[in-house]
Amino acid sequence: MTYELYYWPTIQGRGEFVRLVLEEAQAPYLDVAREKGGGAGIAALMRFLEGRDVRRPPFAPPYLKAGRLIIGQTANILQFLGPLHGLAPQAARDRIWTHELQLTIADFVAEVHETHHPVASALYYEDQKKEALRRAADFLKNRVPKFLGYFERVLERNNKPARYLVGTRLTYADLSLYQIIAGLSYAFPRAAAKSARKYRRVFALHARVQERPRIAAYLASPRRIAFNQDGIFRHYPELDAR
């Protein structure tokens, strides 16, 4: 079976957390809106969001079509894919914990987006720049240390040689934490450089994931969309640490 991933074709966004899992799993997938391209791509994307005959419509991209099943919400998609592709632990309690970590990552991602859109997603950054300056300052001062400090502790307390967040094997949560660090490094290079000295385990995990052969091949391929100013992680120098 070939999965169909539905996501905006020009950004990494939340779709990237799914792409990383599919790439590490070497699962066959179509990145539907990108393959079709242009208007046809967007039309394909809107089909399940707006079609009146869709019984269980997703709220927003990304969503994944797996056979007849359509699954929305990033963390929900990963929870579905993980066990099918060896990217989730076996035991129920470990799976619950992995999903808990993923939901905390989702909260973190949402707060990243708020740094440049603290008033309204529908408005341009320039129309909420003043608010963004305040929001981003608080994000870097208070929220980044809270989140990264948390994941650093989780890695530290994973009794196994702390290479991964859960147990001794890579899970989808590790791939997502990799993506967060990659994104923060793009959006807030100065703040990220400071964080790298403090949250060594988290940044070491990022480096380790980046070097995995399938991930490295993916990152070097045209399938990896470059970070840009339309995604969740955007580089506005004025929002970065002084």
Add this chain to the structure above:
Amino acid sequence: MTYELYYWPTIQGRGEFVRLVLEEAQAPYLDVAREKGGGAGIAALMRFLEGRDVRRPPFAPPYLKAGRLIIGQTANILQFLGPLHGLAPQAARDRIWTHELQLTIADFVAEVHETHHPVASALYYEDQKKEALRRAADFLKNRVPKFLGYFERVLERNNKPARYLVGTRLTYADLSLYQIIAGLSYAFPRAAAKSARKYRRVFALHARVQERPRIAAYLASPRRIAFNQDGIFRHYPELDAR
């Protein structure tokens, strides 16, 4: 087994989504920080958040202790409790869908909080009131219709006599949608009154849940904390619709 719910003792907050499930399930539980009260209550709450010997620390309240298992992240807790107490569907595909709806509810809840704290959770409302006015206006104009319109569609397209979000039986997602409507009605009474005329299925679900005997008994009990100005749903008249 008696569950232990760990959550801030003086607000409904995210803990309320868990309380509603435990109450509807008639599951024995201790609302730990409330039972202990005052400083001892908060100390109990912080124990698992900050204790150095906690191998898998939750990121934030609420978290649930079920035997030796500690589960954090509201949607994760509900996904755990639902199947144990007849508040989740049987089939895997239906459970995935229920969880998807719950995660969309979680996104909605996060945006409610942003209306009064668009700059920083750590600052007072008064210190971000100007930003809150802009954010809340966008929330009521664009986001509430998007979310409520979505859940209205979901109810409409559930082929069974559309009394619940999924299939023919109450799930934890219905209880959470009830709580959202209750909260919006407290925080934004004018906007909610307008929404009630437009999203009739959603508001009918709210009324139906409210009348369930166990929920009605809970709401009338001292266990239900009243909405107040410290929670997620706060009533600042200036943020409500004109």
